[in-house]
Amino acid sequence: MSEAEVVMDDYDDDAQHPASPMAFAELGRMVEAIIFASSEPVSERALAERLPVNTDLSAILEHLQKVYEGRGVHLVRVGAAWAFRTASDLGFLMSRETVQQRKLSRAAMEVLAIIAYHQPVTRAELEDIRGVETSKGTLDVLMETGWIKLRGRRRTPGRPVTYGTTDTFLDHFGLPEIRDLPGLEELRGAGLLSARIPSSFSVPVPNVDPDELTDDEEPLEDIDLEGLGLLAPRGD
CATH class of the missing domain: 1.10.10.10 (Winged helix-like DNA-binding domain superfamily/Winged helix DNA-binding domain)
Structure with a gap:
């Protein structure tokens, strides 16, 4: 046959x-x-x-x-x-x-993991979780890969930009949905977490639709994108 x-x-x-x-x-x-x-x-x-x-x-x-x-x-x-x-x-x-890709730094991988598990997240929140400053260059590298995106702005003073993952991220890592990120036992089994981590340690379970803004986010407008250098300024 x-x-x-x-x-x-x-x-x-x-x-x-x-x-x-x-x-x-x-x-x-x-x-x-x-x-x-x-x-x-x-x-x-x-x-x-x-x-x-x-x-x-x-x-x-x-x-x-x-x-x-x-x-x-x-x-x-x-x-x-x-x-x-x-x-x-x-x-x-x-x-x-396969085209050889540039290897991401440890800092970039940490930032990517935090965005994936904690999205939507601002740069200040990233730094609070990591305990160190996050350079704009690290975020720019992740943006260039197409794995993260600007979601919107937080409805707080200063209106900081929020970050989230993309469908390209899901595709690259073989995930149907963001909810399919590995949990605590999977990370431990893969040797990515120490077997001696505190019993109180937990891995957050993302429950955000990457395409929908949360109640504490507002959409990015053209003027925001212009200010971030992602959209050419409009002529007078």
């Missing part, structure tokens, strides 16, 4: 799904093609906009995930978006094709 026939057999279970104007298998092929052709993760909104009205997108994505289980590529969720990625156990095969 050819690979094409195997793939088609995976779709031959329309009887298990409610009848619809368009066959479930055909809708699955459409979703598969859209995601495959994109160089970036495709949001569920973008997928829904290209499919017939009332398409059960969740059921299709769940089915496609099962279709690709055990294969060389998997369909993975990246925040509210979806992408095809090489199976984690086959990553070594791609090592020769």
Whole structure:
């Protein structure tokens, strides 16, 4: 049996799904093609906009995930978006094709971890947690990687900027959602925490939607972005 026939057999279970104007298998092929052709993760909104009205997108994505289980590529969720990625156990095969990236400093990794677990967080809050000053250069390096972003401004005197992680961060570290960051036992098992840490020590569980501001944040405006050098000043 050819690979094409195997793939088609995976779709031959329309009887298990409610009848619809368009066959479930055909809708699955459409979703598969859209995601495959994109160089970036495709949001569920973008997928829904290209499919017939009332398409059960969740059921299709769940089915496609099962279709690709055990294969060389998997369909993975990246925040509210979806992408095809090489199976984690086959990553070594791609090592020769990987572009060498600049290694982050220990300080940058610490800052990234704090932002990931404590977001939304301001620079002052970062420094309070770390106990040392955080240079703008460290934050700039993390911004350049695309792993962190400016979320908004804190509703406090001085309106400090808040930082959070991006979908690129989730994609790079293989996390469907920010809530899937490793917990205490996982960090200890990986040797990233000492077995002798105090019993009172805890790892925060992020429960923030990276795309939504919290009650104590306000959105960044154009004038804010201009002041931060992220937007060219408007002409008079």
